[in-house]
Amino acid sequence: MNLHVFDLDKTILKIDCEKSFLYFLYKNKEIKKKEIKICEKFYNDYKNCCLNFKKYQKFYTKIIKKKKKKINFFLKFLKKKIFYKSYLIMKKKKKKIISSSSNKIICEKICKKILKEDFIKSNKNFRRNKLYNIMKYLYKYNSKKLIFYTDSNNDISMVNFSSKSIIINSDNLLIKKFYNKKLRFIFIKRILKI
Known part of the structure; x- marks a missing residue:
């Protein structure tokens, strides 16, 4: 089979769940615009097939570990996506x-x-x-x-x-x-x- x-x-x-989660955090004043700009740069690198995956994971994991409790709120938004x-x-x-x-x-x-x-x-x-x-x-x-x-x-x-x-x-x-x-x-x- x-x-x-x-x-x-x-x-x-x-959507892209990671990028959307960061925007969700930003909209709810949980992270700053600086993190969104970094995210956009990584996202553009990904689209152009030149992403440094280790740096990206380090950046993203640091944020997600701090904001882990917010994921459940984000999931409600995701159901429509x-x-x-x-x-x-x-x-x-x-x-x-x-x-x-x-x-x-x-x-x-x-x-x-x-x-x-x-x-x-x-x-x-x-x-x-x-x-x-x-x-x-x-x-x-x-x-x-x-x-x-x-x-x-x-x-x-x-x-x-x-x-x-x-x-x-x-x-x-x-x-x-x-x-x-x-x-x-x-x-x-x-x-x-x-």
Whole structure:
């Protein structure tokens, strides 16, 4: 049986959960504008595939540990930010797991309390590490094929490795790279099958 692996941010969720959590904290006067500017720089680096993941995790983990109690309030906001189309696809699959580069603390809360699904518990789940972590689950679930759902060019190693990839609301870099390949693209406002 196939193992279906779903990215979290902008695939199951409409937003990036880490970035949105920081904005949530800022709006509630829990952090300063300085942290938002740092976050924006990291976020732009991520979109351009040049993120220093260790520095980013250090920055984000420091904030989230101090503001851990605020996550439950944030989850109420997040319930309205689910892509129901991809969420329903995920719910229909028997063998599935969520894999995200987002912080483990916030991912765990989202996956357990809102999505009620298992996820890969690792703060080293970025680019190739994501692939290595998923290999363990292929073995655990005794699956021969991997179907991967993502939005990001940062998941390129996963897209290349998987038996089939479904690109949901993709960033432009991923569309440019794979538009002529036999991939299935799903856009929430329109569906394009390739």
